[in-house]
Every structure is written in C-alpha cells, then in structure tokens.
Amino acid sequence: xxxxxxxxxxxxxxxxxxxxxxxxxxxxxxxxxxxxxxxxxxxxxxxxxxxxxxxxxxxxxxxxxxxxxxxxxxxxxxxxxxxxxxxxxxxxxxxxxxxxxxxxxxxxxxxxxxxxxxxxxxxxxxxxxxxxxxxxxxxxxxxxxxx
Numbered sequence: 563x564x565x566x567x568x569x570x571x572x573x574x575x576x577x578x579x580x581x582x583x584x585x586x587x588x589x590x591x592x593x594x595x596x597x598x599x600x601x602x603x604x605x606x607x608x609x610x611x612x613x614x615x616x617x618x619x620x621x622x623x624x625x626x627x628x629x630x631x632x633x634x635x636x637x638x639x640x641x642x643x644x645x646x647x648x649x650x651x652x653x654x655x656x657x658x659x660x661x662x663x664x665x666x667x668x669x670x671x672x673x674x675x676x677x678x679x680x681x682x683x684x685x686x687x688x689x690x691x692x693x694x695x696x697x698x699x700x701x702x703x704x705x706x707x708x709x
C-alpha cells in the first residue's frame with residue numbers, strides 16, 4: 563500500500579508540474595514604421611545601439627550586410643537613458659535623423675523630433691522629421707531591441 567501511495571504521489575506531482583507550465587508567446591516584437599515622402603515604411607528589424615552618452619536607433623530593412631533601402635536612422639547625442647522629447651536639427655551636433663537611401667547616400671533631417679516613451683527593457687517611441695530636400699517622415703513609431 564505504501565508503494566502505491568508513493569507512486570501516486572510522484573505521478574500527481576509530475577502532472578501538477580507539467581500541466582502548470584505552458585509555453586508563453588511573449589517574444590518581443592521589434593519594429594519601426596513611418597511614412598517616408600508619402601510611401602509606407604515598415605521593418606521588423608529595429609535595434610538601439612548605445613555607446614557612452616549616445617544612442618543610435620535604426621529601423622534597418624534587410625540585414626546589416628544586405629540592407630533594404632530606404633531605412634531610417636535616429637541619433638540622440640548626450641542621451642541619459644531617459645524618456646522625453648528631443649529636437650532634431652541639421653547640424654548633427656546634438657540629435658539628428660536621416661533617411662538612408664543607398665549604400666553611400668542619405669537625406670539628413672533639417673527639423674523634427676524624437677520622443678522616447680519607454681527605456682526598459684526596450685527603447686520605445688515616436689518620431690517625425692523633414693529632410694533638407696523636403697522629404698517628410700511622419701507617423702514614425704519604433705520598438706527597438708537594446709544592445
């Protein structure tokens with residue numbers, strides 16, 4: 563009788579252990595979306611790279627070695643890993659943005675803003691800007707994987 567009770571107890575604990583564990587589909591989604599000159603832009607390859615006091619947020623189409631153009635790059639210099647709204651200007655001395663249109667071509671933003679709404683565990687926010695040539699980037703959103 564003691565053996566049956568022990569086997570039943572082990573079986574019950576095993577059943578409770580495995581039935582209580584379900585795989586969660588909480589895989590984060592990293593993305594960047596915007597309208598670039600009226601054309602829809604969307605990528606699921608968005609990351610934030612930080613070194614020292616700056617952060618680069620990039621919505622890269624394709625891969626680092628084979629990107630799909632155009633894509634958007636946002637830079638916050640003197641960034642303290644905090645939420646807030648940051649003005650973009652064309653001097654590239656503080657905060658700037660660009661539309662990368664080819665391997666060696668890009669359009670620098672002359673004005674706009676980047677708003678960071680969350681910094682943990684990922685960098686989340688919005689952006690809009692106008693490039694020097696007049697190309698408008700509107701309705702920008704991102705959820706960037708932090709490195």
